[in-house]
Amino acid sequence: MSDKNGxxxxxxxxxxxxxxxYAGADLAGVSRMQYPPNxxxxxxxxxxxxxxxxVMKALEKGADAVLIGGCHPGDCHYVSGNYKTRRRIILLKxxxxxxxxxxxxxxxxxxxxxxxxxxxxxITSYVDLIRSLGPSPVGLAKGQDSGSEETExxxxxxxxxx
Amino acid sequence: MPNSDGPKLKIGVYxxxxxxxxxCALLEVNEKILDVAAAADILLWPCAADAKYSxxxxxxxxxxxxxxxxxxxxxxxxxxxAELIRAKTKYLVAFGSCAHTGGVIGLANLxxxxxxxxxxxxxxxxxxxxxxxxxxxxxxxxxxxNTLTPLDAVVDVDYYVPGCPPPVGIVSDLxxxxxxxxxxxxxxxFASSKNLCDECAREQEQLRISQIxxxxxxxxxxxxxxxxxxxxxxxxxxxxxxxxxxxxxxMPCTGCAGPTANxxxxxxxxxxxxxxxxxxxxxxxxxxxxxxAILAQLDDVVGTFYRFSSATTLFxxxxxxPNATG
Numbered sequence: 001m002s003d004k005n006g007x008x009x010x011x012x013x014x015x016x017x018x019x020x021x022y023a024g025a026d027l028a029g030v031s032r033m034q035y036p037p038n039x040x041x042x043x044x045x046x047x048x049x050x051x052x053x054x055v056m057k058a059l060e061k062g063a064d065a066v067l068i069g070g071c072h073p074g075d076c077h078y079v080s081g082n083y084k085t086r087r088r089i090i091l092l093k094x095x096x097x098x099x100x101x102x103x104x105x106x107x108x109x110x111x112x113x114x115x116x117x118x119x120x121x122x123i124t125s126y127v128d129l130i131r132s133l134g135p136s137p138v139g140l141a142k143g144q145d146s147g148s149e150e151t152e153x154x155x156x157x158x159x160x161x162x
Numbered sequence: 163m164p165n166s167d168g169p170k171l172k173i174g175v176y177x178x179x180x181x182x183x184x185x186c187a188l189l190e191v192n193e194k195i196l197d198v199a200a201a202a203d204i205l206l207w208p209c210a211a212d213a214k215y216s217x218x219x220x221x222x223x224x225x226x227x228x229x230x231x232x233x234x235x236x237x238x239x240x241x242x243x244a245e246l247i248r249a250k251t252k253y254l255v256a257f258g259s260c261a262h263t264g265g266v267i268g269l270a271n272l273x274x275x276x277x278x279x280x281x282x283x284x285x286x287x288x289x290x291x292x293x294x295x296x297x298x299x300x301x302x303x304x305x306x307x308n309t310l311t312p313l314d315a316v317v318d319v320d321y322y323v324p325g326c327p328p329p330v331g332i333v334s335d336l337x338x339x340x341x342x343x344x345x346x347x348x349x350x351x352f353a354s355s356k357n358l359c360d361e362c363a364r365e366q367e368q369l370r371i372s373q374i375x376x377x378x379x380x381x382x383x384x385x386x387x388x389x390x391x392x393x394x395x396x397x398x399x400x401x402x403x404x405x406x407x408x409x410x411x412x413m414p415c416t417g418c419a420g421p422t423a424n425x426x427x428x429x430x431x432x433x434x435x436x437x438x439x440x441x442x443x444x445x446x447x448x449x450x451x452x453x454x455a456i457l458a459q460l461d462d463v464v465g466t467f468y469r470f471s472s473a474t475t476l477f478x479x480x481x482x483x484p485n486a487t488g
Contacts, residue, residue, distance in 0.1 A: 094463045
């Protein structure tokens with residue numbers, strides 16, 4: 001997606017766990033912390049709920065990157081969901097690099113409910129990183145600048161499956 | 163059997179980009195093939211019968227009742243004949259992994275056309291030319307497509323018969339339904355809707371996987387679940403219907419039957435499953451390094467999880483980062 005001046009504005013889907021990272025995002029919001037508006041947040045019950053297929057689908061439907069936020073090790077509300085998603089993302093990143101997609105386009109971060117500041121910093125630096133990587137090669141391969149509408153649709157699809 | 167006085171059924175078999183294994187699998191139904199031959203005329207079968215493309219073009223639209231189409235779309239010729247066959251038949255069956263999900267040859271999409279040609283023909287001077295003039299005539303070779311796709315990416319498909327090659331029981335079911343005039347609703351996949359584990363006889367304890375093994379590294383225990391032993395068996399994400407023949411022969415499932423009815427992405431489903439199972443037996447921050455070491459034992463992530471289905475997913479090609487250097 002490009003703005004009026006033709007510069008690249010990344011579109012990032014963020015899967016945030018309900019107990020930690022989503023609450024962290026809320027805290028950033030109520031504390032009026034400023035961060036770039038490039039992120040579409042999706043609340044999931046646990047980062048362990050984030051299917052590798054959902055991440056791939058977001059990339060396929062036009063997201064330039066996918067951020068997954070979960071509880072710090074030892075803090076998972078469901079004991080071990082964050083460890084499961086961690087292992088999943090390791091394998092998924094390897095699969096992405098095997099097909100030439102920069103694995104940094106998928107990122108896992110531990111953000112607790114009290115870390116509004118960390119949420120703000122994570123989003124800010126991640127948007128910068130993706131901006132420097134450029135638009136997703138998946139979208140470029142489709143030969144089209146898929147609109148943000150598509151990404152919204154994916155996000156809704158995932159929410160419906162909850 | 164249809165009444166013997168009625169008109170005979172007209173069927174066809176075609177191969178596109180395939181190895182010929184699917185054609186052999188048809189004959190594995192043994193004497194049932196005689197019932198088929200008695201009830202049906204075979205109007206097209208390049209592997210075993212004599213009909214030419216000119217005959218196919220002469221058939222009326224919808225003249226054939228059913229065509230079993232094996233192989234993926236690799237060349238312009240595959241695509242052209244698929245479209246032609248679609249017009250000439252009432253029911254089109256994607257027969258075998260390649261027509262169903264792209265098959266193992268879908269992994270060729272991870273290499274560029276140039277890389278494939280260099281590998282096969284060597285020096286560029288040896289690459290085939292699309293047009294060759296000889297003795298006053300011109301011969302044409304079909305274009306090699308950039309991306310290999312399954313059959314339904316090109317034409318509408320009525321039925322799917324999965325497997326590499328399709329197991330004899332399923333082929334038999336299909337012939338039975340055809341001969342009895344009892345075909346299911348279109349879109350049906352002729353196989354179980356459940357996963358392979360459902361029909362596998364091995365004993366499962368759902369152990370954590372602390373070591374990822376490949377079949378050549380260790381002889382699997384013939385009784386215990388292969389995943390429990392650390393072999394990447396695609397059973398949990400793969401459609402059943404083959405009676406789990408590979409696990410019964412002490413080989414892990416490689417996923418040729420494609421995803422089960424309830425999952426969209428077979429490889430992602432298996433990746434999730436394996437990632438959930440990997441572990442040292444204890445969960446905690448101090449185990450993370452050990453878990454990474456176990457995951458590192460898995461070679462070739464896409465080739466393992468998407469061995470037969472890469473052509474239908476995000477992994478249907480190799481991508482190029484816009485700002486990559488070097």
